Amino acid sequence: MDNFFGGLTDGVAYGAVYALLAIGLVLAYKTSGVFNIAFGVQAYASGALYYTLHTSHDVAIIPAFIVSVVLLAPLIGVILDRLLFRFLRSAPEMSRLVVALGLLVAIPGIVQLKFDQTLAISSQGIVPHGDTVYNIGPAVLNRDQLAIIVTTAIVALAVIVLFRYTAVGLRMRAVVESSRMAELNGVNSDRVSMLSWVLTSFVAGLAGVLLPQITGNQVVDVYYTTLVTAAIVAAVLASLTSVPLALAAGIGLGVLQEWLNRFLPTNSVVASNIRPGLPFIALFLVLALDPRLRHRRGTTDPLANVDPPPPAPVAGTRSSELTWGTRIFWCVIGAIYLYYVFFHGNDSVLDDAIRIAIYAIIFCSIVVATGLAGQVSFAQATFAGIGGAVSAQLATQQGMSVILTILIGALVAGVVGMVVSIPALRLGGIFLTLFTFAFALAFENVFLKFGWITGGIFPEAEPRPQLGSVDFANNKSFLALCLVVLVLVSAGVVLVRGGTTGRFLDAVRGSQVAAASIGISATRARIVTFGLSAAIAGLGGGLLTSYEGHYTPTNWATFVGLFWVVIVVTLGPRTIEGALQAAFGFILFAKRVLPVWLPWLINHIQPFGHVGTLPAAVQYIFFGLGAVTYAKHPEGILEANKRKPMQKIQALIDRRRSSGEPPETATSGAAPA
Amino acid sequence: MTLLDARGVTKSFAGITALDGVALDVDAGEMVGLIGPNGAGKTTFFNCLLGMLRPDGGTISFDGKDLTRVPTHRRARLGIGRTFQRIELFAGMTPREHLFVAERARRGDGRLWKDLLGLGRPKPDELARVEETLELLSLTADADRPIEALSLGRGRVVEIGRALMTNPKLLLLDEPSSGLDHNETAELSQILQHVNGERHCAILLVEHDVPMVRALVTRVFVLDFGRLIASGSTNDVFADAAVRKAYIGDVV
Structure with a gap:
């Protein structure tokens, strides 16, 4: 019985972490159309700042919290919206996912330029004396655990109210469907989308400072990202839309994991291999089996065709001479490099x-x-x-x-x-x-x-x-x-x-x-x-x-x-x-x-x-x-940057040729629309 | 000879009956109209014919084969081609490439190993067939422009061309004239007659443009609220009082 209740209470606390992250993912997806795989590193940025200020520089809890969660987290949201995502509103869902993936790689790099990579876990989070224990009936919970449970409950309630009862929640969803259509109906898309990002990033910031106390992890980006990945299963069970389902699934996952911890023998294959992989196995099974995910259409902007078609690739617009010219150029460069490697390079160059x-x-x-x-x-x-x-x-x-x-x-x-x-x-x-x-x-x-x-x-x-x-x-x-x-x-x-x-x-x-x-x-x-x-x-x-x-x-x-x-x-x-x-x-x-x-x-x-x-x-x-x-450039930035010089060289070839012969268009590719 | 034989096709979505026991048949080489007000279930019926939706009841047989368990792409290979009400083209391809892809799909040899051995390149006879269809549809001038640069009307013709490349025995056209101007509609009618005459391909035409339907088809089926309310020769059906009430009103 002890194991049962202990697992339940610890599980609810741990599950609240998953639930908070899953709600953050659902919130981001519903309000900005981005599957924000970088949610964890946004949380990491706030966590890193908070624990550095509080632990290393002895800043008191409240000012450190204000700087890292109330100021920094929304600021990151504003920057991401203004510099990136407002330009991607009519981009395909996949493009937005790849952009978020880029952030997942870049943000920890930026944070680590300023802060140590492994910040030791502080003894104190945002709750003073977090390890003080309370007995609530058969349940035993400490203050840190209570803090995350209460925070998750408040965030869940606030988000549900936002979507069910407020006009701004409705506008957010309209902007995600089609920002142009929303604008035609008098909605200021820029402001709404910025608000979405501020909200989502604030939730990320909250998670960032609360998480390390519960999971006992150091403040390292990989831990945050791993937790977010585990939380994806709860978000997917909620079809990326339902906040109550995300909450329930997150807590369920936490409880299940704690029970497995307590009831499985510690030296079995199941314990050492299956248990740590549980969230990923669950995600795998949910994605493979959940019938609701099939035939799910991505959001498509009915006004997407306002955008001009993408330009043809360089290879299609250049003449055959130029194509062969570039090929020969690269072959020569390659040959020189290989000659150097084979005949003059040392072991390191060869490696x-x-x-x-x-x-x-x-x-x-x-x-x-x-x-x-x-x-x-x-x-x-x-x-x-x-x-x-x-x-x-x-x-x-x-x-x-x-x-x-x-x-x-x-x-x-x-x-x-x-x-x-x-x-x-x-x-x-x-x-x-x-x-x-x-x-x-x-x-x-x-x-x-x-x-x-x-x-x-x-x-x-x-x-x-x-x-x-x-x-x-x-x-x-x-x-x-x-x-x-x-x-x-x-x-x-x-x-x-x-x-x-x-x-x-x-x-x-x-x-x-x-x-x-x-x-x-x-x-x-x-x-x-x-x-x-x-x-x-x-x-x-x-x-x-x-x-x-x-x-x-x-x-x-x-x-x-x-x-x-x-x-x-x-x-x-x-x-x-x-x-x-x-x-x-x-x-x-x-x-x-x-x-x-x-x-x-x-x-x-x-x-x-x-x-x-x-x-x-x-x-x-x-x-x-x-x-x-x-x-912006799904063909890759090198390809995109090749276009202009290639067109210039092509124009030069055309001009030289047309001085001798009657003019003709050398480009074999498509004429611009 | 009956080419398409649909009997008792029923489909409902969340309690709303979109199709209620619809029976429809098309003979080889025949042009047949399917009309009805918006929301009557015409596009749903098309989607059931092609297997994009699975009907709740009824049977569909094509060329003597029962289609119930046949997936969409196999039905296409059996000889059912279609166009879409909301135009569906392959972004980034030219009309010529659209037709070429369809020609390759018709031949059904998309084996990876052939590509790896360099056997995947266009063959002269494939290109010749593409050229022939481009000419049939007067698309030659636009053949190498990006598809995004074409007007809606030309885009619809490319869709027809793409469907024709699969050598369909039956072509399902879903409101081909919507969004076209008067001249484009007239041109489209000519193209359809041409296609029907030269390729001997049966056409099932969903269309709101009554004069166009009357000019093209010999038989008409009328759907209203998912039920077949009339069928028969074009002249009889358009004289039918129920049809006039449900659909045409006092226009004609």
């Missing part, structure tokens, strides 16, 4: 080149999933990891040929990708993305703890591949192997993009019902692309595992995979060029640009102070803010 080639292969998988199929997958790191694990286990335990194990690893990853995509097929859009996210987290929390997948804590060394008499133990020959694989994968992606599958995917993206009306099965097209994408990721994973000699779980953490999406989406998700540039960025930014190149540049152009190694956070800020441009 960079191998990793760049492998990550370029992995990023091609994102080109397939996001660039071709238009779906954002958060599980690419998991698929790559599966490829790596399978290859390592088969090579070390079964003694199979490493080339063969890498191929089998890719195949297994591909099959897993297809199987994962089947229940997610009817979902589409952000729910498909969340499904991949749930899969990745569940896999990480449940399966990665089994030794037969990872090879244990100290896995046996995986050898390098051998092909006939060629041994790839030498790094230069291994690089050659990676380059061959990269060329094959790139060619495959280009062929698929230009072939039947690519065209069908374009059609499904354009209009799923119209595609079905001419006999194209969106289901089949998506399964095939997910499988292909996962297989490519798995191939890269196998190569990296063989290169490093063992399976390294940190390479394949889910949050690493999120950063991959951000970096590829920033640079160009539709092209091989984008994947290559993303791989260069991913490897070189942390290893060369921040510690050496940028400080050198800064120290040479200004005489004022010396700059040392730049913090790693700069990388996250740089690419995180880069992904924010996705909504």
